Amino acid sequence: PLPDRDRALGPSHQQDQSVYEERHLRYISPLGKGNFGSVELCRYDPLGDNTGELIAVKKLQPNKQSNLEDFQKEINTIRSLHCDYIVKYRGVCYSMGRLSMSLVMEYLPYGSLIGYLEKNRQLVNNRRMLLFASQICKGLEYLQSMRYVHRDLAARNILVASDTLVKIADFGLTKIIPFDKEYYRVTHPGESPIFWYAPESITESKFSHKSDVWSFGVVLHELFSYCEHNCNPKRVSGLTNMMMACWGYSAEERPTFSTLGDQIETSIQD
């Protein structure tokens, strides 16, 4: 049964609501800004007594029309994803005054993985790093099962829910692979720094699950270069081999996320 506060407010205010009324949105602080728009920490407080839930609200930069289409696609993408290792969609908030809309998502208190690693270097040992790698791998395996290519996988786009849980965020560049092809070719060159891009993404603007595997290798490198290496060298060498495999020059050489997942589980057992 719904908690009393929701019963009193009727169906539109249920926990699994998808429309947030702007009048109940309490701005708290900025979380991040980019060419995409901005993400803010808000409290949705219909009772006005500060008991409402904390949410992350992504607003679109009020400019080019094409952004609105891309934003709609991003909302449709994240709304279709249901996985423990992917940041949860909560709903949308229409602000009629400005004829704009915002994407409402669950709020993960620890911020991006990069910031977390910098602040908690001593906490993230080898084992914790492999746990995070395994969660990101499972999230990517789920994305692949939905025929999505993330295209912007990097530690800055991974969010930390707790000391033992990370989630993939930011589906602004995510594309669906057409049913009759193995890859997605973009027309416009990407915005991301090419450090995370597979060779074919740079030379031919081709993106596939295997180019996400390349980027996953870079995320492993980011994770690994922050954590303590004071653990068993077998894990270290296992991880190094995984990274090198993700960086196979041709996409076919690279492992699948399920193979990588198995290798990570094996390394965790060691």
Ligand SMILES: Cc1cnc(Nc2cc(F)c(C3CCN(C)CC3)c(F)c2)nc1Nc1ccc(F)c(N2CCCS2(=O)=O)c1
């Ligand atoms: C959906 C979502 C849920 N929870 C959270 N929690 C969150 C909690 C935090 F304390 C912080 C920081 C931590 C550090 N201090 C100094 C400032 C606040 C933080 F940055 C985020 N953030 C979300 N989104 C989000 C926010 C901000 C972003 F820059 C990006 N992006 C980054 C590259 C593309 S991006 O748009 O993915 C996504």
